[in-house]
Amino acid sequence: MRADLLTEPVDGLDEALEAVDAFDRALVAGLLRPRPAEADGPARLADAVLGTPLAARVAEAAGKAAAGGAGEDHFVALAAARTALLGSVHDALLARVEEATGRSHGDRSVPSADAQPAANLLTAARAWLCDLARCGWQGLDHEVVSGAGEVVSAMLPDPSLRRLASLLDGFAAELAASCPGSSMERFPVRRWADLWSRGMLLTVPGAAATPVVGTADGRLLPLGIDVQEHATAAQAQVHAVYEPADGSAPRLVRAGVSVPKPDTVVGAGIWQLMRPHMSLLAAAGEGRSMDLTGMPVTAEGDLVWDDAHARPGEPAEAFATARVALPTATAPVTAPLDRHPAHIAVPVFLEGYTARADDEGAVTFTVAGVELAVDTDRIPAAGPLTPESVARSGACLALIRWDDGEFAVQPLAVETAVRKKVTAVHAGAWAGGTTDKAGARAEKAATDAAKVLSERAGRLLRK
Numbered sequence: 001m002r003a004d005l006l007t008e009p010v011d012g013l014d015e016a017l018e019a020v021d022a023f024d025r026a027l028v029a030g031l032l033r034p035r036p037a038e039a040d041g042p043a044r045l046a047d048a049v050l051g052t053p054l055a056a057r058v059a060e061a062a063g064k065a066a067a068g069g070a071g072e073d074h075f076v077a078l079a080a081a082r083t084a085l086l087g088s089v090h091d092a093l094l095a096r097v098e099e100a101t102g103r104s105h106g107d108r109s110v111p112s113a114d115a116q117p118a119a120n121l122l123t124a125a126r127a128w129l130c131d132l133a134r135c136g137w138q139g140l141d142h143e144v145v146s147g148a149g150e151v152v153s154a155m156l157p158d159p160s161l162r163r164l165a166s167l168l169d170g171f172a173a174e175l176a177a178s179c180p181g182s183s184m185e186r187f188p189v190r191r192w193a194d195l196w197s198r199g200m201l202l203t204v205p206g207a208a209a210t211p212v213v214g215t216a217d218g219r220l221l222p223l224g225i226d227v228q229e230h231a232t233a234a235q236a237q238v239h240a241v242y243e244p245a246d247g248s249a250p251r252l253v254r255a256g257v258s259v260p261k262p263d264t265v266v267g268a269g270i271w272q273l274m275r276p277h278m279s280l281l282a283a284a285g286e287g288r289s290m291d292l293t294g295m296p297v298t299a300e301g302d303l304v305w306d307d308a309h310a311r312p313g314e315p316a317e318a319f320a321t322a323r324v325a326l327p328t329a330t331a332p333v334t335a336p337l338d339r340h341p342a343h344i345a346v347p348v349f350l351e352g353y354t355a356r357a358d359d360e361g362a363v364t365f366t367v368a369g370v371e372l373a374v375d376t377d378r379i380p381a382a383g384p385l386t387p388e389s390v391a392r393s394g395a396c397l398a399l400i401r402w403d404d405g406e407f408a409v410q411p412l413a414v415e416t417a418v419r420k421k422v423t424a425v426h427a428g429a430w431a432g433g434t435t436d437k438a439g440a441r442a443e444k445a446a447t448d449a450a451k452v453l454s455e456r457a458g459r460l461l462r463k
Helices: 003-009 013-029 036-048 055-066 072-101 121-133 147-154 159-177 191-201 266-279 280-286 318-324 386-393 437-462
Strands: 212-230 233-244 252-258 286-297 312-317 346-351 354-357 363-367 370-374 395-404 407-416 422-427
Touching: 003 072, 003 407, 013 036, 013 072, 013 191, 036 055, 036 072, 055 072, 072 121, 072 191, 072 280, 072 346, 072 395, 121 147, 121 159, 121 191, 147 159, 147 346, 147 407, 159 191, 212 280, 212 312, 212 395, 212 407, 233 266, 233 280, 233 407, 252 266, 266 280, 266 437, 280 312, 286 370, 312 386, 318 346, 318 407, 346 407, 354 386, 363 386, 386 407
Parallel strands: 370 407
Antiparallel strands: 212 233, 212 286, 233 252, 286 312, 346 395, 354 363, 363 370, 395 407, 407 422
């Protein structure tokens, strides 16, 4: 890998992010009665999209916002401009990653989706998000934030609206925990603006739909599992190489499962909640391939997992897959709404580097004389991989990510010496079950917690 390319500046990147940051600062104070300093934010967005199809609508929206008279359509236009700018940043960074890894993405396009029903709920969600933009983060109070409650409750039963409902629910929970906004000294400015703009665009009918464009027949070779955990939800995403049965070029694909969870289920306990929904987790944890027949797949390379279309295959060691199949695998295309720097997660195999940890525990890989930061904060507690094992490693399966202005690698698995023997340690090793003492204790605690919650729920229902 050309690690040096990951440290070189990208033309136009700073200018695009400065325009985004100017608008995000406007959302802090709110756009109901914008002060001159904040009113410049929407204008910066409008200037940044001059010469594009968005130019006229965003210029009008910026003018209305500066005057405190922006309506719902104007806020949608501003959200679209912000998303387009971050999309251009995503594309530039991804092109740099592809150049560094010598890998290309597929040439398939993402088809447009049909409009979805329940327009009244989308309108209600958009109205709440517009209220947030007007009051700003400094003007937050519980009355404003609680407006999301009824909308989310009405959306959740509809699978086509669940994506937006989950976003609004989590966003509202973060905002409620920060109320009143007037008492906060610092705000997660970029994050909340990301959630706001994404939510606004998801209220456009059809925007949340992800059409399936084909089926996958062939062999699936897992590389690693990326785990993300929240107090009330958990997600596991398996990154893998798909080898089509027709002998065409291998492709990078993903398969994910998300589940709600009580906040008492943490660490390795989350696997109990996810295992019943996806047999691939056990296969990845055990180092086994999966044979696919007619598995639905999107143009973005996401398998719409259904156990009926998969069966366990032969053993497939992830590091062998990384050394042999990963270099020739093509990457999927990215849907318009997912073109954001935070979505960059490119599988890569590294070896021959020097790993070191400083006094504060921060780990760095030196690859061909170039230092790359290692994001050990993303290593989940639900597996045996630790920052210490990463710092002792000689080979690493990782995701290249971009955060806080630089590229970093997120380890999914490493090869490290254990008792003078090279051993593979995977973040998702406990996905299919474990005899490890720490993992077994966490699983038992999760079982006990789930049992208690089930009994309490049963008593409430009987009442």
